[in-house]
Amino acid sequence: NAGVIQTPRHKVTGKGQEATLWCEPISGHSAVFWYRQTIVQGLEFLTYFRNQAPIDDSGMPKERFSAQMPNQSHSTLKIQSTQPQDSAVYLCASSLDGTTNTEVFFGKGTRLTVV
């Protein structure tokens, strides 16, 4: 079990460019979460999928951010027209069924730097 795999581990983009972050959840897990971690804001919930369907995107910035889960083995977080304030560590996590009773496993994150 390789755990939740996130790629790339580091990404540097120029202001205004697009960034796509990839996540491979643990095999057999039906729930996938995205969180963002910054020094100032800490860990913030972004969005949640269960069985590939978007369930809750209440934490996603309304503009420029989108997330998809085209199949059960990967999810993507796309940021259009990146801005310096988007610089953060983006964490993907998965759990067996998404209920609060089951353990959430986190990936190592993708550190996005917008210059």
Add this chain to the structure above:
Amino acid sequence: GEQVEQRPPHLSVREGDSAVITCTYTDPNSYYFFWYKQEPGASLQLLMKVFSSTEINEGQGFTVLLNKKDKRLSLNLTAAHPGDSAAYFCAVSVSSGSWQLIFGSGTQLTVMP
């Protein structure tokens, strides 16, 4: 919505000393409480999960206390060692279908030999 405050932001102790990290939360309906450890370059690792029906949980080298009356959750590392140096985060979720983890701001613990 739920708000979680974690203190202190930085904590430095000597090897063998205890280290206490505390979180307070606002939503009395909060039901599940978590402590995570994050070492540099590593993923968040679950230390312990506590339900509102329990008050004291003991792990390997640490104790978690939950005071529902005061809405306070604490992590007490007993006899800390340098390997405990890491960032620690509490997280809270409300029952009944809430899948969001509301995290505290984190505590950077340094254990000096």
